[in-house]
Amino acid sequence: MEIKYKLYPYPVLSSYSNDYGNGAxxxxxxxxxxxxxxxxxxxxxxxxxxxxxxxxxxxxxxxxxxxxxxxxxxxxxxxxxxxxxxxxxxxxxxxxxxxxxxxxxxxxxxxxxxxxxxxxxxxxxxxxxxxxxxxxxxxxxxxxSKDIDDLANTPSIFNISKNPDESCKQMLVDMSQRKIIIKLPISDFYSYKAMSATPLAQPILNSL
Missing domain, CATH: 2.60.40.10 (Immunoglobulins)
Structure with a gap:
């Protein structure tokens, strides 16, 4: 809301009008x-x-x-x-x-x-x-200006889990549920778990 210079049907004290001879x-x-x-x-x-x-x-x-x-x-x-x-x-x-x-x-x-x-x-x-x-x-x-990120505590839309099928060697993505389910092969999942515990690696994981 911005204060607009406007006229009133009665005197109003303001810096932009002379409705009042004295006062501020x-x-x-x-x-x-x-x-x-x-x-x-x-x-x-x-x-x-x-x-x-x-x-x-x-x-x-x-x-x-x-x-x-x-x-x-x-x-x-x-x-x-x-x-x-x-x-x-x-x-x-x-x-x-x-x-x-x-x-x-x-x-x-x-x-x-x-x-x-x-x-x-x-x-x-x-x-x-x-x-x-x-x-x-x-x-x-x-x-x-905010020093904290409003999105920092927002729940992730992804759920990363281990694929129980040991014969599967590639990542599977399921977008039919409320969250996007990502299933990783067993070796990739444990590599992900190890990297996710390293703060410096988290931005890379998020971009991937």
């Missing part, structure tokens, strides 16, 4: 490794008293939208605190992670107004429905 909303986002997972630290800075009051009254919250297009991961983190820690599972994301900060109404607001409105809106009150955006921060895009 920004979020510092820090991502650190926590074992295999990621710990995301959010620290919001909101300098609009009327929006702060909405959060204190429980009618608005800080909302962080997290999305990874490569894995299809999407979630939101809600809090009424300026600081928030969220643990993101390593398997959930890969590549670019987009984080969009908002202040969102979580309850209907009747007659909302603010002395920080631009002069064009002074003296005007707005009805804002639950779920509507009240402030927009700057989107952050983070490249998540």
């Amino acid at each position: 909303f920004d979020v510092a986002i820090d991502i650190v490794r926590d074992g295999y997972d990621l710990r995301i630290d959010f620290l919001a800075t909101l300098t609009c008293q009327s929006l702060q009051d909405c959060i204190k009254q429980g009618v608005a919250k800080y909302v962080y939208h997290l999305e990874c297009a490569q894995t299809g991961f999407r979630t939101i983190v809600q809090t009424d605190k300026v600081s928030k820690v969220y643990t993101l599972l390593n398997k959930a994301v890969n590549g670019k992670l987009q984080i969009c900060p908002f202040v969102v109404a979580v309850d209907d607001l009747k007659g909302f107004t603010s002395p920080d409105f631009h002069e064009d809106y002074q003296g005007i009150a707005f009805d804002i429905e639950a779920g509507c955006v009240m402030a927009v921060g700057k989107m952050v895009t983070v490249d998540i």
Whole structure:
């Protein structure tokens, strides 16, 4: 999700509009490794008293939208605190992670107004429905590079076994079952077993 410059039917605090004459909303986002997972630290800075009051009254919250297009991961983190820690599972994301900060109404607001409105809106009150955006921060895009292979623990699609028929001198392949069954002649099977115990030989065996 990318934040688009858009117009709202009511004033919204953002860096790309002048709906508010005073006030700002920004979020510092820090991502650190926590074992295999990621710990995301959010620290919001909101300098609009009327929006702060909405959060204190429980009618608005800080909302962080997290999305990874490569894995299809999407979630939101809600809090009424300026600081928030969220643990993101390593398997959930890969590549670019987009984080969009908002202040969102979580309850209907009747007659909302603010002395920080631009002069064009002074003296005007707005009805804002639950779920509507009240402030927009700057989107952050983070490249998540993995140090571990997601496929490392994936079960093999092959089953390699010894052919009990000693007269058979070639490899037999059976693809009629859930796994591909590979039957090796007795001498080849024991050679395979000996090589598979050597880590340096495993990539060669896999390519073969």
